[in-house]
Amino acid sequence: MxxxxxxxxxxxxxxxxxxxxxxxxxxxxxxxxxxxxxGRREFDTVLSxxxxxxxxxxxxxxxxxxxxxxxxxxxxxxxxxxxxxxDKGVVCAVPGKGGFADKIWETRTKVVRIKEGYAYFTDDIKIPIxxxxxxxxxxxxxxxxxxxxxxxxxxxxxxxxxxxxxxxxxxxxxxxxxxxxxxxxxxxxxxxxxxxxxxxxxxxxxxxxxxxxWPPITWPLLKTRDYVMNMVSAKTLDEATKIALDDMAKLLQRIRGMDYIDAAMLISIAADLRICQIVNPVKTVKVIVPRHILPI
Amino acid sequence: MxxxxxxxxxxxxxxxxxxxxxxxxxxxxxxxxxxxxxGRREFDTVLSxxxxxxxxxxxxxxxxxxxxxxxxxxxxxxxxxxxxxxDKGVVCAVPGKGGFADKIWETRTKVVRIKEGYAYFTDDIKIPIxxxxxxxxxxxxxxxxxxxxxxxxxxxxxxxxxxxxxxxxxxxxxxxxxxxxxxxxxxxxxxxxxxxxxxxxxxxxxxxxxxxxWPPITWPLLKTRDYVMNMVSAKTLDEATKIALDDMAKLLQRIRGMDYIDAAMLISIAADLRICQIVNPVKTVKVIVPRHILPI
Known part of the structure; x- marks a missing residue:
């Protein structure tokens, strides 16, 4: 290969x-x-x-x-x-960056062990990977x-x-x-x-x-075993949300032949509007639809 | 009772x-x-x-x-x-309201049958309640x-x-x-x-x-079988997000005795920042933490 x-x-x-x-x-x-x-473990050494x-x-x-x-x-x-x-990963916090921005007073990198399907934040706190x-x-x-x-x-x-x-x-x-x-x-x-x-x-x-x-997309789309979702990015969460909802309603229109308002109603009751990330130059939201509703 | x-x-x-x-x-x-x-089924009759x-x-x-x-x-x-x-519920779309705002050109109410654990949006589209x-x-x-x-x-x-x-x-x-x-x-x-x-x-x-x-909260908190989450509301999603993250980091600090930056890092890798609603006068976000991480 x-x-x-x-x-x-x-x-x-x-x-x-x-x-x-x-x-x-x-x-x-x-x-x-x-x-x-x-592979570096200190934030500053990566940069230098x-x-x-x-x-x-x-x-x-x-x-x-x-x-x-x-x-x-x-x-x-x-x-x-x-x-x-x-078998190791790194988490990093940097002053002025991300969702905690001004609350972070120093750059900190933390090495997280990965073992038998878990990430060990501490010896006590393990998270399924x-x-x-x-x-x-x-x-x-x-x-x-x-x-x-x-x-x-x-x-x-x-x-x-x-x-x-x-x-x-x-x-x-x-x-x-x-x-x-x-x-x-x-x-x-x-x-x-x-x-x-x-x-x-x-x-x-x-x-x-x-x-x-096909499918007829204008933004990236992800399909998993159970769901289909778009991924839309914009300067603010509010703006990304507005575009992502419109994008998904139009997809439902095209793929299912639904009326736009019906598509919006269906999203409201059956689809999850969620956040991918808030830490990049633009923020990303996703509208997650069960696959039986958006069959691609 | x-x-x-x-x-x-x-x-x-x-x-x-x-x-x-x-x-x-x-x-x-x-x-x-x-x-x-x-029990009314037409939006306008409710108001009048x-x-x-x-x-x-x-x-x-x-x-x-x-x-x-x-x-x-x-x-x-x-x-x-x-x-x-x-055995019936109602979905409603109103021009100028909610996440689709200007895209909704008429007020529409839709009656959804509820039967055997499903909400029937149409005869074909059923959603587990x-x-x-x-x-x-x-x-x-x-x-x-x-x-x-x-x-x-x-x-x-x-x-x-x-x-x-x-x-x-x-x-x-x-x-x-x-x-x-x-x-x-x-x-x-x-x-x-x-x-x-x-x-x-x-x-x-x-x-x-x-x-x-106890617990030491300043915003509402919800506990389910598997998760604990706060619910924070503000004018924009971006503002609500900032407050919700800070609120949850402080809760982790107080309940687990963690340092604030460590709490922020733990949220980043183990907690989900999600949207409750975007359609009310203020918008609501939640930070969802597994219960083993926030034991209350």
């Missing part, structure tokens, strides 16, 4: 640099990623030792060129397997680029804790080959990623891509 | 009017409530027929005087049983009053879909007797109550109150 090594770093979603890997549609392949701190003029905290792996990917179509990515390759991919996205046509730390219609730093093994993500394609980037794995993270990070960890994802023209 | 009849309507949380019922601590009692539309100068859409049942309740203490309310007393109490709150000292349509430190229109049978809610007390009000039952509703309502339904709750001085 082809492997995209974690030596191939992307510092933005872009199609300007040569692809790290070429894959066919339907071909299984693997992507390795560093943990967000490159790994940087090389670029922001190492935002490095992901890629780009991957998918044969047949064309602008206007959709990249369907199956997350077949998601392995953690380290639920590994997922924090960042996955396609690239804009050159010379454009999108910082890997943000999120948008291309995907990116969405930090959806349901994007784990067995899920399928649908991403709009903007340039030939799609130029897929993948990274920012978390062993576990709550909705919100409230302080700034999840349990950041190195890993290996086994993926399979297909180029499709 | 004492019953607070649904004929006792409250149009604000207030301790100015005589109590509808007096209960002792530890005494089981029942509260009946109208559905939000008083039921009003009597007050907003019938915001009527709840009460107030209930709890012996021993004193300002500064906390009212612990066990929701022992929650029954729906109608999960009954819960939309509004429960204490009252301010007279002459103050708080509209029942809003939410705050006293509780009120929080619309938390986890406030169902078997849960316990903790509410700050502001006046002698607490003057509890209860209403706005939903057969089922998604996180967000996105269009404006859940499946609004009439019902009967069997409750038990106790006056306690």
């Amino acid at each position: 082809k492997i995209c090594s974690k030596d191939y770093l992307m510092f933005s979603f872009n199609a300007k640099e040569p692809p790290a890997l070429y894959v066919e549609q339907g071909e299984m392949f693997q992507v390795e990623t560093h943990d967000r701190f490159f 030792e790994v940087g090389g003029g670029r922001d190492p905290l935002n490095a992901i792996t890629g780009p991957i060129f998918v044969e047949g990917a064309k602008p206007g179509l959709i990249l369907k990515v199956d997350v077949l397997k998601l392995e953690l390759t380290d 639920a590994p997922h991919i924090g960042r996955i996205g396609t690239s804009p046509p050159p010379p454009e680029e999108i910082p890997t730390g943000t999120a948008g219609r291309h995907g990116g730093n969405m930090d959806n804790n349901m994007l784990g093994e067995g899920s399928t993500v649908y991403l709009p394609i903007f340039t030939e080959g799609a130029f897929l980037g993948v990274g920012d794995f978390h062993a576990v993270m709550g909705d919100g990623e409230s302080v700034l990070t999840g349990v950041e960890v190195a890993g290996r994802a086994t993926l399979r891509c297909e180029v499709v023209d | 004492k019953i607070c009849s649904k004929d006792y309507l409250m149009f604000s949380f207030n301790a100015k009017e005589p109590p509808a019922l007096y209960v002792e601590q530890g005494e089981m009692f029942q509260v009946e409530t109208h559905d939000r539309f008083f 027929e039921v009003g009597g100068g007050r907003d019938p859409l915001n009527a709840i049942t009460g107030p209930i005087f709890v012996e021993g309740a004193k300002p500064g203490l906390i009212l612990k309310v066990d929701v022992l049983k929650l029954e729906l007393t109608d 999960a009954p819960h109490i939309g509004r429960i709150g204490t009252s301010p000292p007279p002459p103050e009053e708080i509209p029942t349509g809003t939410a705050g430190r006293h509780g009120g229109n929080m619309d938390n879909n986890m406030l169902g049978e078997g849960s316990t809610v903790y509410l700050p007390i502001f006046t002698e007797g607490a003057f509890l009000g209860v209403g706005d039952f939903h057969a089922v509703m998604g996180d967000g109550e996105s269009v404006l309502t859940g499946v609004e339904v009439a019902g009967r709750a069997t409750l038990r109150c106790e006056v306690v001085d």
